[in-house]
Amino acid sequence: MGGRTRSGGWPARRIRFDRPGLRRAATTAAVALTLLLATAAACAEQRAAPPPSVQQRLEQSSIWGQPVLRIGVATNEPLMGEVRNGVHTGFDVEIARYLAASLGYASDKDIRFVEVHTDDRLEFLIGGKVDLVVASLSYTEERAKLIGFAGPYLVTRQSFLIPVAAESRLRTLEDFQAPGVDVCSSGSSTTESELARRGFAVKLVEDLQECVDGMLSGRFDAMSSDKTILAGFRSQHPQKLMPVDLPLGAIERICVGVPIGDTALRDVVGHFLKESYEQGRDGGTSPWLTAYNKTLGPWYEDGTEVTQPEPQDVPELVDFDDKASPR
Structure with missing residues (x-):
């Protein structure tokens, strides 16, 4: 029966190997492998590179x-x-x-x-x-x-400092915003911006000591600044000045x-x-x-115990043991 092999099976198909195509595929694979190895080596080198000192x-x-x-x-x-x-x-x-x-x-x-x-x-x-x-x-x-x-x-944060004698009339933010209440602060400060935004009657000075002197003499009703600065002025007049801790402004x-x-x-x-x-x-x-x-x-x-906040956006640097003078 024509077409049958001697073994009785169907004729075996001849598979033609396209040798130029095979060479192209092999070349492409080799190039890809080379690029992959190069990329891996570059990444390894980058990982191994130490940070600046x-x-x-x-x-x-x-x-x-x-x-x-x-x-x-x-x-x-x-x-x-x-x-x-x-x-x-x-x-x-x-x-x-x-x-x-x-x-x-x-x-x-x-x-x-x-x-x-x-x-x-x-x-x-x-x-x-x-x-x-x-x-x-x-x-x-x-x-x-x-x-x-x-x-x-x-x-x-921002806060207030007032004369002890004003404790009974200055307790809330509304008290400080009332007509006739003069709040002293320094110019070009974040406190000035916040007070102005809230509609306070603000008296601006260059030296915050003027605020303290003005409160002690009755010229100003209160002063506002960072709580750190207010703590310092309070330490000088602990019997005459007191803090009023009210929520004001954002975290400083x-x-x-x-x-x-x-x-x-x-x-x-x-x-x-x-x-x-x-x-x-x-x-x-x-x-x-x-x-x-x-x-x-x-x-x-x-x-109250306070701890140092973590500094932000600090790059990794290799420190030196002996502080070298940059001169």
Whole structure:
């Protein structure tokens, strides 16, 4: 029977091997494998590459080679930034000293403390008059368009301070908003913006000491600012001034101000704030805690225990054991 094989099965089909097509497929597979291996090698190399060091970022910053570090601080805010017997002191100042020492400026001889007021802190940074600002500087989105921030190193809120004699008539937000009630605050502050938004009768001053003097003389009914600043003024007049803790404004994140284009300096400052945070997070001592207990702690939140907040957006850097001076 035609077409049958001798074994009785159907004729075997002949399969033609397209050798050029096979070569193309093999080539494509080889190229794909090469690319895959190259990608894997690149990823492995990227994973293996160590992060930059503190020293490398420091050398990329604007302070590299400077013999003196210029830090803007307040001189009129008790417990935060003030001058006593010719010496700068306060919580902000101690944080500034810690950062300066970490950056290689080990003593006050290597630091130039520059007096700044609330309304000229940004101006001093933008104009290059200071390298850092450590002066109760709250983060806001508007300010972040003009300067850089590292931190926060303290979280607080706005509040009020009043004469003890006014306790019976100033208890609620409505009491402070009543006609004839004059609330004193500083210009260009987050407190000023919040008070204006809520319709308070605000009397603006350049130096917050004027608010205190005005309350003690009967010219102002109250003052409003960060609770840290109010705690400082209360510590000077504990029998005459008292806090009124009312919800006002958003949480204030107190940060270190740096020039907006100096990301290297911001990274290094953030690194050392984070280092202090890590030292104190398990209940141990830290530069932050030492500064707080030495200055603000006994008066802030009536002595309630406060911890350092975790700094945000801190890149991983390889630290050095011996703090190298950038000079």
